[in-house]
Structure formats: C-alpha cells, structure tokens
Amino acid sequence: MRIESHVLLWAGFHRKRPTLRVFVLGGTGRIGSAVVRELVGRGHQLFALARSDASAARLDHIGVTAIAGDIGSPEAWVATLRPLDAAIHMACDFNTDMGAVDRRLLDALLPALATNKQRPRFLYTGGCWLFGATGDDLATEQTPFRPLPAFAWMVPQLQRVLASTEVDGIVIHPAMVYGREGGVFDRFAREAAAGQAVRVVANEAVRWPLVHAEDLAQLYALALERARPGSSYIGAAVEGFPVGPIARAFARRLGTGNETPQIIPTDAIAAELGEWARGYALDQRLSGAKARRDLGWTPRHLDPEGEILFGGPPEGPDTK
Numbered sequence: 001m002r003i004e005s006h007v008l009l010w011a012g013f014h015r016k017r018p019t020l021r022v023f024v025l026g027g028t029g030r031i032g033s034a035v036v037r038e039l040v041g042r043g044h045q046l047f048a049l050a051r052s053d054a055s056a057a058r059l060d061h062i063g064v065t066a067i068a069g070d071i072g073s074p075e076a077w078v079a080t081l082r083p084l085d086a087a088i089h090m091a092c093d094f095n096t097d098m099g100a101v102d103r104r105l106l107d108a109l110l111p112a113l114a115t116n117k118q119r120p121r122f123l124y125t126g127g128c129w130l131f132g133a134t135g136d137d138l139a140t141e142q143t144p145f146r147p148l149p150a151f152a153w154m155v156p157q158l159q160r161v162l163a164s165t166e167v168d169g170i171v172i173h174p175a176m177v178y179g180r181e182g183g184v185f186d187r188f189a190r191e192a193a194a195g196q197a198v199r200v201v202a203n204e205a206v207r208w209p210l211v212h213a214e215d216l217a218q219l220y221a222l223a224l225e226r227a228r229p230g231s232s233y234i235g236a237a238v239e240g241f242p243v244g245p246i247a248r249a250f251a252r253r254l255g256t257g258n259e260t261p262q263i264i265p266t267d268a269i270a271a272e273l274g275e276w277a278r279g280y281a282l283d284q285r286l287s288g289a290k291a292r293r294d295l296g297w298t299p300r301h302l303d304p305e306g307e308i309l310f311g312g313p314p315e316g317p318d319t320k
C-alpha cells in the first residue's frame with residue numbers, strides 16, 4: 001500500500017502537461033517563430049497558416065504542419081481546419097487595410113472555431129502601442145487604451161475576442177520585441193553595421209518597454225496553458241528603456257566610430273515605413289507584473305543594453 005501511494009505520487013509529479021492541438025497565424029513572424037519553437041518544445045501539436053511555399057518550408061523544418069492560406073481570404077481555408085484545442089493569432093501585414101483584414105479574418109475564423117466540440121482557447125495579439133505615450137506613469141492591464149491611430153482598429157477586435165462566446169479569449173500585449181532573429185533593433189544593427197549613424201526617432205530619451213522574443217514565447221505558452229478566459233496580459237520584461245543608449249550600444253559593439261545617433265522626426269519614419277511607425281516615438285513604461293504574478297512568467301532577458309554589448313544573459317535554470 002505504501003509503495004503504491006509512493007508510485008502514484010511520483011507519477012503525478014512527473015505527469016506530462018496535456019498535448020494541445022494548436023493552430024497558429026503568423027507562425028513565421030518575429031513573435032510567432034519564437035512562439036511555435038516554444039510550443040513545439042513543450043510537446044504541443046502545431047498547425048500554422050502559411051501564405052507562401054517558403055513559409056511552409058520554414059514551418060515544416062521545425063515540425064509544424066503548414067496549412068496554405070492568407071489572412072486576407074479566410075473563407076478559402078477556415079473550413080479545412082480539423083478539431084483544435086486552441087488558436088493563436090500573431091499575423092499582420094502592416095498595410096493600410098490591416099484593420100479591415102483582421103475584422104474579416106475574425107468574422108470567418110471565430111465561428112469556425114466555435115464548431116469544435118469543446119470551446120477552444122483563442123490568444124489574440126494586441127500591443128504596447130495601444131496604451132499611447134505614458135511618460136513616467138506605468139501602464140497596466142487596467143489602464144484605459146489610448147491607441148496609436150494606425151492601430152486603433154485593434155481595440156474593438158480584442159474586446160470582441162475577450163467577450164466572445166465562440167472561443168475562450170485571452171489577449172497578450174507584447175512590449176517591443178527584440179531577439180536573436182532581429183526584432184525592433186534590427187534597423188539599428190543594420191545601420192551600425194553599414195557604418196552609418198544609427199537613426200533614432202524623436203529623441204534619445206524616448207523609452208520603449210522591451211521583451212526578448214524567447215521570454216515573450218514563454219508568456220504565450222503559459223497563457224495558453226493557464227490563463228483565465230477573458231484575461232489580458234502585458235508582456236513587458238523591461239518596463240521602459242531609453243533608445244539612445246541602445247543605439248549607442250550597437251554603434252560601440254559594431255565599432256563604427258560614430259556613436260552619436262542621428263535624430264529623425266516622426267514624420268520621416270512614417271513617410272518611410274507607414275503611419276504605424278509613429279509608434280517608435282512613443283515614450284512608454286508598461287508593467288509585466290500581472291503575468292509574473294498570475295502565470296509565473298519569469299523573463300530572463302532583463303539587461304538589453306548589456307546583451308547588445310556583451311552577448312546573451314547568464315545561463316539560468318530551465319523555467320518551463
């Protein structure tokens with residue numbers, strides 16, 4: 001009898017988390033590629049939308065089943081989805097009609113997901129730019145939205161997801177995402193590597209909330225496995241870090257000899273990349289405390305400037 005209970009205790013302790021069948025949109029993007037790697041690593045079964053053969057091949061390479069399709073024409077592929085436990089939406093093409101595309105996507109996808117026997121979880125990606133310029137204040141999930149105009153369409157979309165009776169909706173608001181495969185500092189690295197002054201929008205004191213893609217991927221996984229339906233989480237590992245020292249760190253690391261950033265007006269970056277790029281001028285501080293507290297999120301990349309200058313964070317325990 002004593003041996004049996006010991007065995008049961010051991011079996012319970014080592015019980016694997018259930019394998020979930022998860023459909024991912026945007027699985028080849030900055031955020032999505034880290035998320036699919038994390039979820040495959042945690043033993044989940046992944047399916048992902050791919051709009052090109054190249055994207056399908058990248059997904060196949062990491063053990064994800066590609067489903068051919070475009071977010072702009074969801075009617076063409078939603079009916080092909082097999083039973084799912086969850087879907088994670090991280091796709092966006094940043095075109096001027098991205099709001100209309102997203103509305104049409106949810107119009108087709110949410111009813112299709114509702115045909116599953118058990119209501120699936122649906123993780124929707126919001127963003128830090130929905131909170132506007134906070135200055136010294138620290139925005140939390142309770143802070144009213146003041147979205148950048150180019151992303152204002154996201155607010156009714158995420159409210160629809162959170163209130164949905166078709167899916168168990170959860171929203172993640174990523175901070176500015178950086179990582180091994182580029183990210184928000186990609187342009188800084190390119191300009192420094194080309195020997196040019198790194199261009200900083202507005203001024204060097206503008207603070208960006210930051211998160212490394214690997215840490216954000218852990219947050220998506222924890223939200224998928226543990227978050228309460230109807231909840232939102234800000235994915236900020238660093239509340240707000242000035243961009244000036246980051247730009248200078250790239251110049252120093254890549255030895256351009258020109259460490260002083262070139263300040264460019266917000267209008268210039270909007271003309272170059274699109275209206276959405278006005279977000280680069282927002283001075284923000286965002287809190288990731290709720291995710292740490294409720295989900296046990298433990299981001300490891302907490303020193304972005306040091307990482308740029310000296311490489312990755314110290315090896316830590318496996319936090320999965």
Ligand SMILES: NC(=O)c1ccc[n+]([C@@H]2O[C@H](COP(=O)([O-])OP(=O)(O)OC[C@H]3O[C@@H](n4cnc5c(N)ncnc54)[C@H](OP(=O)(O)O)[C@@H]3O)[C@@H](O)[C@H]2O)c1
Nearest residue numbers: 026028029030031051055070071091092093127174176177
């Ligand atoms: N990156 C950040 O710092 C950040 C911060 C906060 C919020 N967000 C939000 O997070 C979301 C994803 O951002 P991201 O930086 O990961 O974007 P990204 O790197 O540009 O990736 C976009 C993803 O969407 C896919 N995609 C684009 N258009 C598509 C279409 N027409 N049909 C099917 N798939 C399509 C892309 O596929 P292909 O690989 O085939 O092109 C890619 O997988 C966006 O809504 C963004 O606003 C991002």
